[in-house]
Amino acid sequence: MPTPDTSWQSTACNLCSLNCGVEIQVEDGRFARIRGDRAHPSSQGYVCQKASRLDYYQNHGARLTQPLRRRPDGSFEPIDWDTAIREVAAKLSAIRGEHGGHTIAYYGGGGQGNHLGGAYAVPFRAALGTPYVYNSLAQEKTGDFWVNGELFGRQTCHLTEGIEESAYTIIIGANPWQSHGIPQARKVLQEISKDPSRTLVVVDPRRTRTAELADVHLQVRPGTDAFLMTAMLGVIAQEGLEDREFLERRTMGAERLLEMLRRVPVDDYSARAGIEPEVVRRVARGFAAAESACTRHDLGIEHSLHSTLNTYLEKLFSILTGNVGVEGGNNLHTQFVPLIGHSKSPAEGGPKTRVTGMREISKFYPPNILPLEVNTDHPERVRALVVDSSNPMQTAADTGAYEEMMERLELVVAIDVAETETTRCADYVLPAQSQYEKWEATFFTLSFPTNHFHLRRPIVEPAGDTLPEPEIYRRLMVAMGDLPDRFPMLERVAKLHLKAPALGLFPKALGLTLQRNPGLKKLASMVLYSTLGRALPDGAASAAVIWGSCQFYFRRYGTQVRRAGHANAEALFRAIVDTGTAVPLSTHEYDEMWELVRHDDGRIQVAIPEMLSELEALAAEPRERRDGGEFPFILATGERRSYNANQIIRDPAWRRSDPDGALRVNPADAARLGLEDGGSAMCESRAAAIEVRVAFDDSVQPGCLSIPHGYGMTDPESDASEGNRIGPRINVLTSSDHCDPLAKTPYHKYVPVRLRPVAHQAVASASQS
Numbered sequence: 001m002p003t004p005d006t007s008w009q010s011t012a013c014n015l016c017s018l019n020c021g022v023e024i025q026v027e028d029g030r031f032a033r034i035r036g037d038r039a040h041p042s043s044q045g046y047v048c049q050k051a052s053r054l055d056y057y058q059n060h061g062a063r064l065t066q067p068l069r070r071r072p073d074g075s076f077e078p079i080d081w082d083t084a085i086r087e088v089a090a091k092l093s094a095i096r097g098e099h100g101g102h103t104i105a106y107y108g109g110g111g112q113g114n115h116l117g118g119a120y121a122v123p124f125r126a127a128l129g130t131p132y133v134y135n136s137l138a139q140e141k142t143g144d145f146w147v148n149g150e151l152f153g154r155q156t157c158h159l160t161e162g163i164e165e166s167a168y169t170i171i172i173g174a175n176p177w178q179s180h181g182i183p184q185a186r187k188v189l190q191e192i193s194k195d196p197s198r199t200l201v202v203v204d205p206r207r208t209r210t211a212e213l214a215d216v217h218l219q220v221r222p223g224t225d226a227f228l229m230t231a232m233l234g235v236i237a238q239e240g241l242e243d244r245e246f247l248e249r250r251t252m253g254a255e256r257l258l259e260m261l262r263r264v265p266v267d268d269y270s271a272r273a274g275i276e277p278e279v280v281r282r283v284a285r286g287f288a289a290a291e292s293a294c295t296r297h298d299l300g301i302e303h304s305l306h307s308t309l310n311t312y313l314e315k316l317f318s319i320l321t322g323n324v325g326v327e328g329g330n331n332l333h334t335q336f337v338p339l340i341g342h343s344k345s346p347a348e349g350g351p352k353t354r355v356t357g358m359r360e361i362s363k364f365y366p367p368n369i370l371p372l373e374v375n376t377d378h379p380e381r382v383r384a385l386v387v388d389s390s391n392p393m394q395t396a397a398d399t400g401a402y403e404e405m406m407e408r409l410e411l412v413v414a415i416d417v418a419e420t421e422t423t424r425c426a427d428y429v430l431p432a433q434s435q436y437e438k439w440e441a442t443f444f445t446l447s448f449p450t451n452h453f454h455l456r457r458p459i460v461e462p463a464g465d466t467l468p469e470p471e472i473y474r475r476l477m478v479a480m481g482d483l484p485d486r487f488p489m490l491e492r493v494a495k496l497h498l499k500a501p502a503l504g505l506f507p508k509a510l511g512l513t514l515q516r517n518p519g520l521k522k523l524a525s526m527v528l529y530s531t532l533g534r535a536l537p538d539g540a541a542s543a544a545v546i547w548g549s550c551q552f553y554f555r556r557y558g559t560q561v562r563r564a565g566h567a568n569a570e571a572l573f574r575a576i577v578d579t580g581t582a583v584p585l586s587t588h589e590y591d592e593m594w595e596l597v598r599h600d601d602g603r604i605q606v607a608i609p610e611m612l613s614e615l616e617a618l619a620a621e622p623r624e625r626r627d628g629g630e631f632p633f634i635l636a637t638g639e640r641r642s643y644n645a646n647q648i649i650r651d652p653a654w655r656r657s658d659p660d661g662a663l664r665v666n667p668a669d670a671a672r673l674g675l676e677d678g679g680s681a682m683c684e685s686r687a688a689a690i691e692v693r694v695a696f697d698d699s700v701q702p703g704c705l706s707i708p709h710g711y712g713m714t715d716p717e718s719d720a721s722e723g724n725r726i727g728p729r730i731n732v733l734t735s736s737d738h739c740d741p742l743a744k745t746p747y748h749k750y751v752p753v754r755l756r757p758v759a760h761q762a763v764a765s766a767s768q769s
Contacts, residue, residue, distance in 0.1 A: 009459040010037055010580045013051040014113025014435050015645045017444045018180050019454060020047050021581050024054070024436075026460055031055035040581050042452050046184040049656075050645060056654035057434070058460065062419040064431035065464025076429065081465065081475070088428050089479030091411050092128065095384045101129020102354060103383040105370065108135055108390030111648060114435050115443045117469025119337060119545045121388060123523035124473040127482035131351050131360070132373075132382065136395060137340065138364035140299055143308030143743035145340060145362040150608040151315065152332065153598030155342045155362040159315065159330045160446050161294040164188055166328035168290035170201045170283070172314055173225060173300020173749075177209040178640035181298060183447075189213050199290070201283050203228065204300060205636065206664075206706055207699035216283055221274040222634040222704055223750045226306035226618060228273035229313040232284040234264030236320055241288035243322030250594070251319065253607030258320075260612060265619075272623065288321045292328025299638065303748040306618075307740035312611045319604060325593045332596040333448040334557060336585055337549045340364070354380035358744065366744035367392060368736045371401035374408055384411040388469060389432070391647045393421035394712060397746040398736035399729065400687065415472060418650050421713065432469050437462040439542045449590065450564065454582035455543060470529050470542045483523060487513070487531045494535040501570040506532065507551070524548070540577065547573050553585065560586035610742065631685065631752035633669075635705040637730040638748050644710035652715065652726045661711035661727035662695035665755070666702045670694065673755060680758035683707075685733040685751055691758055692728050705753065 008023040021040025025033040034052050036045035067084035068076040095104060106125050109118030125133065149155035163169050163182050169192065176185040192200045193213040202214040203225065211217040220228050236242055237258045247254040270277040287293045295317050301310035315330070323329035341363035344350030351360045355373045358365060370392075373382045393402055406412060406425040414426035423429045436459050445451045467475075477483035490506075490513055497506030510531075514521050525545045533541030554561050554569035564584040566572040575583045599605060643655035652659060663683060665675060675681055677696040682689050683705070692707065700706055711727025733753065739746045 008035075009457075010039070011436060011456045011459055012037075012040075012113065012442075012454055012582075013047060013054065014057070014111070014442075015050045015054075015648065016112055016180050017442070017446075018043065018183060018185075019113060019442050019444060020051065021045075021454065022047055022051055022054075024459060029460055030059055037581055040454070041584060042183050042447065042582055044184070046187060048180065048186065049642060053643075053649070053654045053656075054436075056651045057649050058436055060418070060649075060651040062650045063434075063463055064416060064419055064423070064429060065466060066431060067465070068429040068431075070427045081467070084428060084430060085472075085475045085479050088413055088430070089476050091427075092384065092386075092413075092476070093480050095411060096128060099383055100380075102131060103381065104128050104130045104386070105132040105134060105373070105382045105384070106130055106386050106388070107133075107367070107370070107392055108388040109133070110442070111136075111389050112646065113442055113648075114389055114440050115337070115339070116439065116441050116542045116545070117388065117432070117473075119525055120470040120473045120529060120542075123483075123526040124477060126522040127477050127480060132353070133364050134367045134370050134392075135364060135390060136367075138361070139367045139396065139746065140302055142361040142364055142366060143740055143745050144302060144311040146743060147308060147312045147315065147608065147611070149342060149362075150611075151312075151319075151604050151606070152596075153600075153605075156335060156338055156340055157332055157596065157598060158335070158446070159318075159324075160333050160448050161296045161330050162292070162328045162448075163192075163294060163296060166290075166292050166294045167197070168199045168201075168287050168293040170203065170287060170293075170295045170317065171210060171214075172203040172229070172295060172297045173302070173304070173310070174296055174298035175204065175208040175210045175300075175640055176296070177213070178642065179298060182296065199286055201287075205701055205704055206639075216279070218273075218275050218279070218283070219701065221272075221701070222636065223305040224273040225301045225304060225310050226313060226615075227269040228275060228280070229310070229317075230261075230264055230615065230618060231266045231269035231273065231275075231277075231280050232287075233313065233316055233320065234261050234266045234269070235281050235284035236288050236317075237261035238264070238266070239285070241285065242320045246322030246324075247320070247606075250322075250324070251604045251606045252601070253605055254320070256607040257316070257612065260615060269618075287317060292326060293321060293323045294318060294328060294330050300636075300749055302745060303638065304750045305747060306614065307745045307747070308742045309611055309614045312608060313615075316606070319606060324604070325590055327590060331448040331590070331593050333446055334451050334553075334560075334586060334588075334596065335443070336445040336451065336453050336553055337443040337545070339443045354378070355382075361743060366739075367396040368398070368739050368744040368746055370396070371398065371405040371736060374405045375401065383409065384413075385409050386413045386415070387422055387426070388415040389417075391416075391420040391422045393425060394647050394729070394731065395709075397731055397734040397739070397748070398687065399731045399734075401736055415469060417466075420647065420650070430472050431464065431466045432472065433458075433462045433466045434460075436460050437466070438468040439540050441546070445585065448593065449588045451585045452582040453576060453585050455546060455576045457538070457540075457580065468542055470526075470533075474526060474529060477523070477526060483520075483526060483530070487527065489513075490527070490531040491534055494532040497532070498535055536577075543577060546576060550576070557586045560588050560592070563587040625752065627686075627752050631754050633703060633705050633753050633755055635683065635685070635707060635733070635751040635753045636749040637707050637734065637751060638709040639664075639706045641708045644708045646710055647713065649710075650713060652713075658708070659726070660693050661708045663692040663728070664697040664700045664706040665694055666700045666704070667696045667698055668702050669755075670696050673757060675755070675757050682756050682758050683728075683733065683753050684755075685735070685753045687735045688732045690728050690730075690732055705755070
């Protein structure tokens with residue numbers, strides 16, 4: 001465990017998927033000073049302003065420090081771990097035994113900075129027999145994952161972007177200045193902006209800081225991204241700007257797609273998107289003619305109308321122009337520990353939910369359907385829910401449906417670091433150690449040609465009577481009778497292996513154990529934790545699964561791993577454990593990227609029938625919204641700002657600006673409605689209404705509104721009443737049926753609402769950033 005002192009300790013920021021390396025000085029358990037880690041090979045000392053506030057994550061009044069059990073009156077009482085494990089295991093076993101494992105669902109498994117625990121949730125779910133995994137990725141990205149599977153052969157395939165080297169970049173529905181998503185985002189954006197030989201195009205309904213740095217800002221009308229992208233692709237096809245040689249060599253079905261694009265009414269679709277046709281043509285020509293070009297997209301198009309189609313169209317820019325598998329283009333990358341899997345379609349025998357018949361995508365199910373799987377009398381309904389490191393009562397669409405769901409469930413178990421809106425609904429609360437109190441990592445290995453991985457050591461002592469998630473899962477599995485408490489022989493061999501790995505004793509003994517006990521194969525990572533994990537020094541048991549990942553990764557990418565400086569799988573594992581910061585996993589050559597395409601013929605399958613049908617249907621889409629009179633504004637929820645970070649930081653004091661998440665309103669709209677800058681307004685959707693503070697902002701188009709995520713929580717220093725909520729609880733406004741038809745991704749960026757002033761005394765307008 002860490003030694004309390006004032007030396008700089010290497011770790012990482014946990015507030016976004018980049019996980020920039022940081023160094024922290026700890027004094028009396030508090031993060032006294034924080035700076036970027038210059039030794040980190042990806043971030044190289046870069047951090048944004050949010051990292052300096054990490055002490056508010058580690059130290060706050062809502063930390064959970066002991067197991068809790070709900071009393072009949074709804075209050076909680078502290079219990080010891082033995083009681084908690086025994087009772088939770090008994091109740092899960094009873095539901096599994098009477099109704100089947102499919103009546104138990106699992107939600108979460110890690111956030112932006114903690115994925116090691118989720119690796120051990122896999123055998124826990126296998127022991128339960130539940131196929132149902134819900135999480136934030138499934139609320140955001142499964143449409144994109146499905147498209148990747150159709151294009152490249154597996155839903156685990158994923159494109160990254162070479163923005164750092166690209167001559168021409170289009171960013172669609174993303175604001176990297178605030179949301180990052182690319183290494184050293186602000187530095188890279190500023191470098192592009194200052195370089196006259198490079199071009200940055202931003203597609204966004206709002207004039208963001210990223211848009212202000214762009215050479216061209218296409219301020220698209222909300223919900224019309226599909227029309228704009230189709231118009232630009234139409235220009236490429238109609239003017240013969242596609243890379244014909246690349247398409248013939250690397251793709252299948254391109255001619256069918258091009259024939260459709262040649263019929264696109266470019267002027268009409270441009271007008272529907274609110275962009276001048278000549279600007280659309282200029283951008284399409286510039287992208288196609290550039291020496292190198294790439295695209296990046298994010299939730300702005302994934303949480304809007306035509307979500308899955310949008311992600312398909314965005315990828316076509318690089319595919320049609322031959323900017324895949326090249327420097328400065330879009331490239332597939334390896335995954336060290338896959339965050340997602342590949343799901344067969346129902347026609348291929350893939351699983352579906354018992355109530356709604358929703359298909360599985362990338363081994364996940366969308367949170368939008370979970371209440372429908374519970375709030376019913378269907379005999380196969382979900383009856384129990386285990387939630388780990390997630391807060392669906394705040395983050396999932398349709399809060400009202402989730403509130404009813406929590407009332408109907410027979411058992412809710414929450415594993416978390418902090419008291420949240422979700423833990424308050426649980427029957428049992430199992431407290432986990434924070435991300436800085438245990439060995440931890442994230443599996444966002446998203447880079448090409450060199451990929452990196454960072455295993456983080458604990459830097460502070462655990463708070464109270466908390467446990468790391470892998471140990472919680474192990475104890476539950478032992479109590480349910482699904483896992484032996486000890487593996488004496490294998491534990492002894494593991495100790496020998498760490499002293500003499502070249503002998504290969506542990507892999508052989510592990511293989512023999514699994515061969516003799518076939519039921520343990522699906523629990524293999526927990527067997528690793530229980531054996532090799534016990535042998536690892538410094539309490540690094542959770543890192544045992546990383547040893548297994550190194551074996552598989554080296555077996556598949558041995559040449560590239562050696563190129564990154566590791567002679568074998570054991571050398572890679574030792575480098576990860578011993579280095580203290582991120583290490584290079586592998587380095588690919590660009591022509592080796594094509595080995596990552598998973599179709600048998602190694603080609604990109606461009607013509608996806610479902611997407612071509614939706615593309616063709618755009619022409620018949622009504623020009624005017626049917627509810628435009630009753631709900632005249634389009635609200636984009638979940639805006640990234642300087643001091644919001646999902647739900648991970650509970651203490652509102654961490655924000656240096658925008659304390660209550662103001663609603664951005666165009667000044668002309670505000671004047672017409674009689675709103676005051678800094679005053680209150682009622683924002684109402686078909687689902688509900690919430691009171692918000694108004695901020696005048698001409699970066700927002702007339703008829704559009706923007707509100708951040710990460711608010712609406714109750715103050716941890718006060719009771720949990722509605723009056724103590726800090727900022728807007730935005731998912732009260734959203735509806736589970738307002739979503740993409742294929743992936744069920746909610747349209748968080750396209751919520752029709754109306755707005756009216758509230759007769760409160762205006763408060764001073766806080767600065768917005």
